[in-house]
Amino acid sequence: MSGINQVLEKDKLPEFGLVCITTSDAVRFRTVTRKRLLQLSEIEQETVLRELYTDNLKRLDKAIDFCSVNHIKLYRMTSALFPFADTDLGEAVLQSMIEELRKTGDRALSLGIRLVLHPDQFVVLSSDKLSVVENSIKILATHALILDMLGQPRSPQALMNIHGGKSDRTSQLKSVIRDLPESIRSRLTFENDEYAYSSSEILEVCLDTGVPMVFDAHHHVIHEHLETYDDPSVPEMLAAARTTWSVPEWQLVHISNGREFFADPRHSDLITEMPNCYYQAPWIEVEAKFKELAIEKLRAEWLSANVPQFSNVSEGAFDKPSLLNTNNLENPPRPTVNRNLPFC
Numbered sequence: 150m151s152g153i154n155q156v157l158e159k160d161k162l163p164e165f166g167l168v169c170i171t172t173s174d175a176v177r178f179r180t181v182t183r184k185r186l187l188q189l190s191e192i193e194q195e196t197v198l199r200e201l202y203t204d205n206l207k208r209l210d211k212a213i214d215f216c217s218v219n220h221i222k223l224y225r226m227t228s229a230l231f232p233f234a235d236t237d238l239g240e241a242v243l244q245s246m247i248e249e250l251r252k253t254g255d256r257a258l259s260l261g262i263r264l265v266l267h268p269d270q271f272v273v274l275s276s277d278k279l280s281v282v283e284n285s286i287k288i289l290a291t292h293a294l295i296l297d298m299l300g301q302p303r304s305p306q307a308l309m310n311i312h313g314g315k316s317d318r319t320s321q322l323k324s325v326i327r328d329l330p331e332s333i334r335s336r337l338t339f340e341n342d343e344y345a346y347s348s349s350e351i352l353e354v355c356l357d358t359g360v361p362m363v364f365d366a367h368h369h370v371i372h373e374h375l376e377t378y379d380d381p382s383v384p385e386m387l388a389a390a391r392t393t394w395s396v397p398e399w400q401l402v403h404i405s406n407g408r409e410f411f412a413d414p415r416h417s418d419l420i421t422e423m424p425n426c427y428y429q430a431p432w433i434e435v436e437a438k439f440k441e442l443a444i445e446k447l448r449a450e451w452l453s454a455n456v457p458q459f460s461n462v463s464e465g466a467f468d469k470p471s472l473l474n475t476n477n478l479e480n481p482p483r484p485t486v487n488r489n490l491p492f493c
Contacts, residue, residue: 161398161431162452163427163428163430163431163432163433163452164221164222164223164431164432164433165221165222165223165433165434165435165444165447165448166221166222166223166224166225166263166265166401166432166433166434166435167212167215167216167221167223167224167225167435167440167441167444168225168434168435168436168440169225169226169227169440170227170440171215171440171441172438172439172440172441172442173441175211175215175441176208176211176212176215177208178205178208178209178227178229178230179201179204179205179208180201180229180232181197181198181201181232181233183233186198186233191238194238195238195241195242198232198233198238198239198242199242199245201231201232202231202234202242202243202246203246203249205230205231206246206249206250206253209226209230209253210253210256212224212226213253213256213257213260213262215441216260216262217260217262219441219444221262221441221444222261222262222263222432223262223263223265223401223432223434224257224262224263224264224265225265225266225267225434226264226265226266228266228267228268228269228292229269230295231243231295234291234294234295235287235288235290235291240291240294243294243295243298246298247298250295250298250299250300251298251299251300253299254298254299254300254301255300257299257301258300258301263306263307263432264296264299264301264307265307265308265309265310265401265434266292266296266308266309266310267309267310267311268288268289268292268309268310268311269288270312271284271285271288272285272288272289272311272314273285273314273315274286274311274314274321274322274325274326275313275314275315275318275319275321275322275325276314276315276318277315277318277321282325286325286329286330286333289309289311289329289333289337290330290332290333292309293309293330293332293333293336294332296309296336297332303331303332303335303336304335304336304396304399305335305336305337305338305361305394305395305396305399306396306399307336308336308337308338308361308363308401309333309336309337309338310338310339310340310363310401311337311338311339311340312339312340312342312345312346313339313341313342313345313346313350313351313354314345315345316344316345316346319350319353319354322354323354323357323358326354326358326360327358334360337360338360338361338362338363338401339351339354339355339360339361339362339363340362340363340364340365340368340403341362341364341365341368341369341372341386342365342368342372343368343371343372343414344371344372347369347372347373348364348368348369348372348373348382348386348389348390349386352386352389352390352393355390355393356392356393359393360393361390361393361394361395361399361400362389362390362393362394363390363401363402363403364386364387364390364402364403365402365403365404365405366378366383366387366402366403366404366424366427367403367404367405367406367407367414367436368403369382369383369386370383370411370412371412371414374412375412376411377411378422378423378424378425379424379425379426383424383426384424384425384426387402387424387426387427387429387430390402397431398431399431399432400430400431400432401431401432401433401434402427402430402432402433402434403433403434403436404420404423404424404427404433404434404435404436405417405420405435405436405437406419406420406421406422406437416436416437416438417437417438418437418438418439418442418443419437419438419439419442419443419446420435420437420443420446420447420451423447423451435447
């Protein structure tokens with residue numbers, strides 16, 4: 150039985166994922182610059198990091214609350230949740246907070262909210278520089294430690310998603326992956342990108358290493374110079390990516406739209422175009438500028454419009470709290486957004 154049939158037979162509608170912060174001030178996090186931190190004495194650095202980590206953990210709790218209230222079942226944590234946690238001092242501060250971290254992680258699990266990560270662009274396992282690879286593994290090890298402290302499973306259910314990095318280095322990539330510590334490898338996923346690694350290239354890496362593939366339809370159409378998400382290669386790659394997941398129901402995909410034109414790599418405010426095949430995707434991470442508004446619009450327009458193709462969907466499947474507090478989804482409110490604000 151195929152993964153797609155499993156989804157349809159269970160009447161399982163796709164779940165949307167919130168990326169890091171909200172358009173409103175409901176979910177926000179603090180940080181500190183390296184320059185400022187290094188100006189302080191070691192005792193002062195510890196004080197700053199402890200206060201920052203404590204505050205950001207409370208903010209993570211608020212993010213979990215936001216997702217729970219709004220029936221969002223996947224949350225991508227910011228990769229900068231605990232700045233400088235990859236240093237001895239930062240790790241020591243985290244270790245002293247292990248009970249609080251575990252309570253937060255356990256609460257996410259009890260609420261059925263899937264926590265995932267997307268480490269930053271400095272993680273390049275395919276680099277030809279050993280120092281870059283070593284630093285990348287160190288960053289991943291820190292993220293894995295945080296997930297462990299949060300009590301999250303060592304599986305792709307609590308994934309750490311990265312890109313292939315330097316192009317034409319698949320052999321290097323595969324070699325590094327095979328030697329990764331279990332805490333990293335058990336959670337690692339790879340995503341196709343717009344330029345360096347096509348969907349088929351990342352699929353090959355994933356199949357050879359046993360690492361799940363996160364399919365991004367927008368990256369795919371840009372790389373392949375396609376004019377529509379409904380090109381036959383999109384559902385083909387979605388299905389192929391699913392074969393890399395040992396538990397097909399955990400498969401995660403990404404969606405974004407171009408800001409000014411279809412193949413624009415810059416993300417649009419909302420999602421107005423979706424691949425038809427994404428109705429068979431169990432989990433969809435929504436990469437749009439107006440994050441929670443984009444999820445609401447997709448629920449109200451894209452998802453609800455196609456309920457008939459899922460037999461026996463229970464009543465109230467779309468009775469979810471409004472994130473917009475408006476019924477006018479044709480022209481949703483357009484808050485002021487800093488376009489330079491990172492996704493994470």
